[in-house]
Amino acid sequence: MKIQLADIEAARERIAGVARRTPVEHSTTASRTIGADTFFKFENLQRTGSFKIRGALNKISTLSDADKKRGVIAASAGNHAQGVALSSNLLGVQSTVVMPRTSSIVKQEATRNYGARVLLEGDIYDEAYQHARELEKSTGSIFIHAFEDPLIVAGQGTIGLEILEDLPDVDSVVVAIGGGGLISGIATAIKSKRPSVKVYGAVAGNAPAMAEMFRSVAPVKRSSCMSIADGIAVKAPSETMFRSFIEPLVDDVITISEDDIAESIVFLLERAKAVAEGSGAITYAAAKQLGARLGKRTCLVIGGGNIDLTLMGEILDRGLTRNGRMTRISVVVDDRPGTLHRLTGVVAASGANILQVEHDRIDPILQIRETRISFILETKNREHIAEIREALTREGVRII
Secondary structure, eight states: OOOOHHHHHHHHHHHBTTBOOOOEEEEHHHHHHHTSEEEEEEGGGSGGGBTHHHHHHHHHHTSOHHHHHHOEEEEOSSHHHHHHHHHHHHHTOOEEEEEOTTSOHHHHHHHHHTTOEEEEOSSSHHHHHHHHHHHHHHHOOEEOOSSSSHHHHHHHHHHHHHHHHHOTTOOEEEEEOSSSHHHHHHHHHHHHHOTTSEEEEEEETTSOHHHHHHTTOOOOOOSOOOOSOGGGOOSSOOHHHIIIIIHHHOOEEEEEOHHHHHHHHHHHHHHSOOOOOHHHHHHHHHHHHHGGGGOSEEEEEEOBOOOOHHHHHHHHHHHHHHTTSEEEEEEEEEOOTTHHHHHHHHHHHHTOEEEEEEEESOOTTOOTTEEEEEEEEEOSOHHHHHHHHHHHHHTTOEEO
């Protein structure tokens, strides 16, 4: 598969007036943390909440009238689904989208609201994809691939043009990798105009197949690749995307843990005032790992903001715990009147906020007349947590 800079420029003309030119904004806090002048490309502010409408609209716009009458079908964990649904709706084309049963309910409902018929099949994208290809054959609909299509790649590449126009002296760009369409388009645009700019990819640690392929390691066969970055949780890497774009154009691929993704979601929400899903926030975590390799000025693509609100509380707790903003401390003490009052006084004097307290008198590790007290605390940082633990130890309690 090949695309040229001219294909990306043509895509920009086709999608103009529908897809938004999203902002590129500087972050002082991220710059200080990463060690490079850091900018965010906020595709979470794009129509449908992600970059996917760029490629979908470019592809469907080029269909003949006869093909449009056949309708389109796609497979997606959510963001491509919404891009296909809205693009089809705007162009008067009937659309069907197959989504994994595990895809977020908010993405399912949004896809339906944009006008698509939604079918649920399989637990991961790969299984939904297989079902969609079977329906393509039986219905005669036109399949709109999420990434293995030059028109899709060209549409996503319009982001690269915008980055270079807004940041002509950028040294590096960091992009999430799922199927590979986004980074392929961006890398093509950027390397065509500024070959010296580094392009780095980020994959979820629970779905690292593309990183394994990049490092010439045989991808491990996995029964599941569940991740809070569900938009990029692809079990089987695309050989086509790798050989055509990622291998020749991408400078490195970084693997990111679930905890680091969660922490990045918290950072973007709290410091950048940006709602980012896992596959959008992952680029910030990758940039922290890359450090000096980013050069003096870097741009992180925040690819989407369609996060499942039912998971937000869990993700925030995980992220806050990771950066020392929340902790659980459990102690074993003598079960006597006044003990809890004394311990809460110690915690209060340390400046922590008690969010929850639990008593346990039946844990097998306890002796007679002992109790375990667990505190969930709002804290300042990891150093603050260490100070609290030291203060409790001075009171003669046993921390477990």
